[in-house]
């Protein structure tokens with residue numbers, strides 16, 4: 001079976017992890033934490049960076065660092081990974097859903113404008129599947145309405161608008177280093193901001209609210225959301241290979257794009273003026289009824305896939321009776337194909353051949369059906 005994802009771990013990961021073991025610095029103190037944070041800051045162009053235990057705790061601590069809580073509303077796309085919405089609810093705030101664009105799968109900025117109320121405190125932009133949201137418009141809307149702008153960049157390491165990395169447009173941004181993310185530390189996350197006082201607050205909240213290490217004075221209600229030195233060691237090694245990883249992923253995406261042309265589907269195209277990081281190579285079928293049958297056909301032929309996210313407003317714990325036409329539509333039509341950096345281009349061609357064979361078979365079935373109908377008229 002060709003998996004959807006597997007990490008690229010071919011550099012200094014083992015060496016650095018062994019350094020942690022040899023030095024006994026295996027917990028959340030040690031030299032790799034600072035090295036990884038500083039490398040990450042340089043790669044993204046952020047002002048300040050703070051490592052955390054995963055992408056979900058990154059979002060939670062980011063929201064709390066901005067003091068979002070009871071009575072506040074946070075605007076978020078319903079078409080996203082559930083952690084974006086769950087963490088808003090966990091602060092006591094209310095997620096206000098907005099629809100997405102069908103062309104790039106990102107948050108619909110016109111719908112954002114419509115959903116602003118006196119209670120709105122923040123907009124959470126989620127850069128989905130490696131593509132960038134329209135950050136210039138979202139910046140303008142946030143400024144006009146005095147709202148915080150939060151960027152969930154879990155799926156967007158390497159994504160840029162012009163030369164500027166996503167995560168540097170808003171007030172605070174988060175990343176995930178789960179095993180299937182572009183850079184992985186097993187489990188891990190990062191919070192970045194241009195403002196020192198925001199990251200100081202993240203550091204306080206992720207570390208039990210202690211003011212001075214080793215002294216048990218806790219300044220506020222807080223968490224243990226720290227990253228371990230072992231994870232940071234893996235992260236630093238991954239960061240050394242990030243250009244190779246991104247380059248391999250881009251080649252894979254272009255290969256799919258070229259070899260799936262002419263079929264009744266669309267690939268997730270890079271938008272003008274942006275760099276798509278192709279976290280996932282996605283296809284959006286013209287006919288939603290073929291989605292699950294194509295996935296089953298790929299599986300029978302040894303190719304694993306993932307469906308697009310189901311919109312958050314369809315989940316029982318955060319359901320809404322509102323209707324989001326585009327989100328519901330794209331969610332039913334999307335498939336993520338194998339997208340890991342070490343996937344050979346020969347394998348990509350094989351996968352494309354299986355997809356072509358599926359559509360040929362479907363067409364034959366339609367034709368056969370038409371022929372039977374014709375003969376019955378005779």
Ligand SMILES: *Cc1c(COP(=O)(O)O)cnc(C)c1O
Nearest residue numbers: 054055056081083154176177178
């Ligand atoms: C992966 C992901 C997260 C959560 O990250 P974890 O490290 O799995 O907790 C949050 N938001 C989005 C959009 C994601 O894809």
